Amino acid sequence: MKKRLMAVIVLMLVWSLPLSGTFAATTKQFSDVPPTKYFADAVNDLAERNIIGGYPDGTFKPGNSITRGQAAAIIAKLLKLDMDNIENPGFKDVSTKNGYYKAIAAMAEEGIISGYGDGRYGPNDPIKRGQMASILVKAFDLPRYGFYEINNPFKDVKEYDSHGSNILILYRLGITSGTTPNTFSPNAPITRGQAAKMMKATEDAKPVMMTLEASDLGLDWVSVIAIEQEKNSDLFNAIRVQGRNTPEGYTGDRIQLVPLKEGEGTLNLYGRADKKTSDSSYIYKKYYVHIKKENGELKLTLEETNDFVPTAAELSFWDGTSKSSSKAAQSIQNVALSTMDGKKLSDNMKFEQCKDYSICIDIDQPGEYIATARFAGGKEVRFGIEAKQPTDAYFTYDIKTLREQLTVEFDVSNFYEGYNFDADAAKNIGKHKILTKDADKIATVTRDPGTNLFRAEAKAVGSVEIEFENKIPWLFGPQGEMISGSTTGIRVDVQRMGEITNISIMDIFYINSTM
Numbered sequence: 001m002k003k004r005l006m007a008v009i010v011l012m013l014v015w016s017l018p019l020s021g022t023f024a025a026t027t028k029q030f031s032d033v034p035p036t037k038y039f040a041d042a043v044n045d046l047a048e049r050n051i052i053g054g055y056p057d058g059t060f061k062p063g064n065s066i067t068r069g070q071a072a073a074i075i076a077k078l079l080k081l082d083m084d085n086i087e088n089p090g091f092k093d094v095s096t097k098n099g100y101y102k103a104i105a106a107m108a109e110e111g112i113i114s115g116y117g118d119g120r121y122g123p124n125d126p127i128k129r130g131q132m133a134s135i136l137v138k139a140f141d142l143p144r145y146g147f148y149e150i151n152n153p154f155k156d157v158k159e160y161d162s163h164g165s166n167i168l169i170l171y172r173l174g175i176t177s178g179t180t181p182n183t184f185s186p187n188a189p190i191t192r193g194q195a196a197k198m199m200k201a202t203e204d205a206k207p208v209m210m211t212l213e214a215s216d217l218g219l220d221w222v223s224v225i226a227i228e229q230e231k232n233s234d235l236f237n238a239i240r241v242q243g244r245n246t247p248e249g250y251t252g253d254r255i256q257l258v259p260l261k262e263g264e265g266t267l268n269l270y271g272r273a274d275k276k277t278s279d280s281s282y283i284y285k286k287y288y289v290h291i292k293k294e295n296g297e298l299k300l301t302l303e304e305t306n307d308f309v310p311t312a313a314e315l316s317f318w319d320g321t322s323k324s325s326s327k328a329a330q331s332i333q334n335v336a337l338s339t340m341d342g343k344k345l346s347d348n349m350k351f352e353q354c355k356d357y358s359i360c361i362d363i364d365q366p367g368e369y370i371a372t373a374r375f376a377g378g379k380e381v382r383f384g385i386e387a388k389q390p391t392d393a394y395f396t397y398d399i400k401t402l403r404e405q406l407t408v409e410f411d412v413s414n415f416y417e418g419y420n421f422d423a424d425a426a427k428n429i430g431k432h433k434i435l436t437k438d439a440d441k442i443a444t445v446t447r448d449p450g451t452n453l454f455r456a457e458a459k460a461v462g463s464v465e466i467e468f469e470n471k472i473p474w475l476f477g478p479q480g481e482m483i484s485g486s487t488t489g490i491r492v493d494v495q496r497m498g499e500i501t502n503i504s505i506m507d508i509f510y511i512n513s514t515m
Contacts, residue, residue, distance in 0.1 A: 030060035039193035042200035062193030069100035069123030075139045076103035091121035111244055112138045130163030130186030136202045137166040143258050144241045145169055154184040175201040207258050210300050214253040219271035222253045232265035259298040265289040268393040284393035310362035311396040313385045318357045325357035331375050332359055340368035340498040363387045368498050384500030402497040410505035412452035430469025439464040443492050456492045458503035464492040484512040
């Protein structure tokens, strides 16, 4: 097994630029920033670190606004962007003589800022609260939580607003709240005091995390396989940050991994091979995720692997009614496991009730098996189990199970319990007609005289379709979401897995409409 360790890299961003339009910083408190103000600690902290400065008269002017050009200059300096080797972003109101030109060009090149739809950037426009949220999220590379992963208290923040998701990211991380409990005012200009508070709060709130570039994995496109991520959601967050289209092609996909607590989980990724290679097919990768606390801080490492983990095989005792099926599952005393060719593996497999009417056992190797479930009275039920290695990056096997059942009954009159249907129609299906040619080679199907009770016995793999003379109309679902349909007959299915045979009967129906 080939393994590769990837250690977490923590990037620290150091604020080092005074806000444009200010003068020398001071370690003294500003006369207009009393300690009772909510932004006072942030202003004083950033001033002492020469990140922001005040005015010659000893004031900070916390109510003054900050422009889009000033914001670009701050962030470009913070990120230590290359402001010499830059391309003109083409904003018609930002000439090369503009004092913010280099910062704006560098920020635009990195995809951190953009202009208006009319081709302007608006360097002298006051930056708005929503715009600042997006700049902070991108500048600090905060976790890109999805819009609907966050409880949204703001009635003026919508999914498709240009800054909606970024506003909620700041809210989730506790960086900022709204102007009222249920409004954020994304179009209101942000003040110097608010900006200082948000900057310091962002700096303090950014969680330790690992960022994997697609190129780190030898890929030019990458995505998280979300199905298996759900069981790791309390251990770490795995977030895909989508790349962008450039003149050289699509690039920039990356995965953010945010550790939440100590433990070991799994991560599944897939992507497309690096465009520098000749192979452009999909590549699947999987990793163990190790999270440990070191010096009071969670540290996350990845270990690439080809391992599979034990996978639950569900043994269902469903017989058409919830009560009896649940009782059967609860009555299991013992489960034995053997290979399909008869090799005994265990006389006492560990099992648990995983659904009301099912128990689950773990399969730790690919292959075909027979599980024998024993009831308290000695009765046994056998199940065929097939475990295959998946073709993708899942840690779990593809599992199929088949309960051994050689005969089956189906009472049409009682099948629609819980549905809104015409009981008389269900009893008056009239004559039945077997539509399948050579049906008797697949199953022997009989109907008790004077009833709607069908019985079937398996012979060979296949399906038998039976049509009723009179269809059964029914309604299902709550008011406003109700589905209207009709049952026209039944289908008998015979399946086989190794020496395990199963026969079942289901209704044949069609949906008329949704009401």
